[in-house]
Amino acid sequence: MNNRANKMYAGLIISSLTVSSLYADNVIKGAPYWSTPTRGVNLESKKTAKDNDESLLGIVGSSLRYSKMQIDDKFNAPDWFPNQHDKMPMIVKSGKAPKVWACASCHLASGSGHPESARLAGLDSLYLQSQMKAFTDGSRLDYSGHMNRMSKALSTAEIKEVSDWFSTLTPQKVTKVVETDQVLKTYVDETRMRRVAKPYVMEAMGNRIIEIPDNLAEVKKRHPDSTFISYVPIGSIDRGRNLVTTGGGKTIACTGCHGTDLNGSSIGPAIRGSFASYTVRQLYGFKANSRKGEQAAMMQTVVNGLTDKDIIDISAYLTSLPVN
Ligand code: HEC
Ligand code: HEC
Numbered sequence: 212m213n214n215r216a217n218k219m220y221a222g223l224i225i226s227s228l229t230v231s232s233l234y235a236d237n238v239i240k241g242a243p244y245w246s247t248p249t250r251g252v253n254l255e256s257k258k259t260a261k262d263n264d265e266s267l268l269g270i271v272g273s274s275l276r277y278s279k280m281q282i283d284d285k286f287n288a289p290d291w292f293p294n295q296h297d298k299m300p301m302i303v304k305s306g307k308a309p310k311v312w313a314c315a316s317c318h319l320a321s322g323s324g325h326p327e328s329a330r331l332a333g334l335d336s337l338y339l340q341s342q343m344k345a346f347t348d349g350s351r352l353d354y355s356g357h358m359n360r361m362s363k364a365l366s367t368a369e370i371k372e373v374s375d376w377f378s379t380l381t382p383q384k385v386t387k388v389v390e391t392d393q394v395l396k397t398y399v400d401e402t403r404m405r406r407v408a409k410p411y412v413m414e415a416m417g418n419r420i421i422e423i424p425d426n427l428a429e430v431k432k433r434h435p436d437s438t439f440i441s442y443v444p445i446g447s448i449d450r451g452r453n454l455v456t457t458g459g460g461k462t463i464a465c466t467g468c469h470g471t472d473l474n475g476s477s478i479g480p481a482i483r484g485s486f487a488s489y490t491v492r493q494l495y496g497f498k499a500n501s502r503k504g505e506q507a508a509m510m511q512t513v514v515n516g517l518t519d520k521d522i523i524d525i526s527a528y529l530t531s532l533p534v535n
Contacts, residue, residue, distance in 0.1 A: 239499055240501065241519075248327050282431075291433075296380055325437070350502075351503075352496065386530045387439070422440070443487065444523060450521075484532050485529060
């Protein structure tokens with residue numbers, strides 16, 4: 212679809228409850244629906260009124276003010292605390308028109324990201340560059356399609372510049388993990404974010420992980436330190452700890468390659484404190500061979516013997532850990 216057609220299409224879906232995706236999503240075979248959220252609609256939005264709203268919003272501790280429109284500008288991401296990081300590369304702040312959106316728009320100016328995207332803060336620059344390359348050549352499929360689509364439009368030098376920058380950021384702990392057998396009913400909105408449905412109804416947790424914003428209004432302002440609650444099944448953290456630290460007779464202990472503290476080594480990247488739904492997507496990606504390539508081959512041996520439940524348990528445990 213060309214750009215013009217995309218724009219027209221975008222106009223059409225705003226009023227539609229049935230069309231779910233502007234860009235094609237990739238299928239990560241086996242990955243549960245709750246880990247690969249399909250773009251939905253904002254059930255609470257009064258679309259036209261909100262879109263034109265120019266009133267300025269703030270967040271505690273920042274003197275900056277942005278309108279909702281500015282906050283959502285894919286080519287000029289809000290940077291609430293510019294003094295908290297090194298000078299942001301142009302591409303992180305403003306993307307590279309017309310194809311590449313500002314990295315900070317989805318991954319935030321802190322690199323903490325959201326459950327539907329990924330945390331980048333503090334990851335090794337060479338690892339980040341290798342993933343951009345894998346998105347470009349298709350050896351790693353991103354369920355949302357955005358990373359595959361955008362990485363192709365960046366040069367090696369640009370990828371290095373943004374990766375170097377994200378690696379300088381200090382990772383923050385942005386998930387609070389709660390074990391439960393009952394959880395509020397949720398839905399996925401137009402930004403792929405899972406939110407609590409109204410009126411409030413409880414439902415069985417089952418074999419799922421449900422991650423929702425701790426404070427929706429702050430998250431929607433793209434607050435760099437937005438926190439999320441990760442609801443996980445009862446007992447999952449302990450079971451996950453056993454698998455991660457010993458392999459539990461089913462797999463290889465993760466510490467061997469991801470470092471004794473799981474904060475990364477010369478072999479594998481940091482995996483502690485990541486969003487649980489992100490970890491789930493990756494483990495299925497390795498299993499389904501939609502995240503493949505030289506380095507990913509090591510993970511394929513690791514995930515082969517894991518059941519759906521093991522993957523939930525491991526992801527629950529990893530997100531329960533502090534980031535450093
Ligand atoms: C529209 C939202 C969006 C934008 C804009 C975006 N990303 Fe992403 N990014 C994602 C999503 C979604 C994922 C998760 C993919 C997955 O689950 O496999 C991701 C994952 C990544 C990863 C993999 C992280 C890991 O731990 O392996 C890297 C690296 C990355 N993005 C870099 C970037 C860079 C650099 C930019 C700017 C040029 C950028 N992204 C812009 C949505 C976005
Ligand atoms: C033999 C070495 C090895 C072992 C053991 C290992 N990993 Fe990995 N892991 C890697 C490598 C290498 C990568 C990077 C793959 C790539 O470049 O795509 C990786 C990547 C990952 C990722 C993706 C990280 C991201 O940011 O996208 C996750 C999640 C992960 N491993 C989890 C685990 C878990 C959980 C275990 C233990 C059950 C484990 N790994 C054991 C080598 C290993």
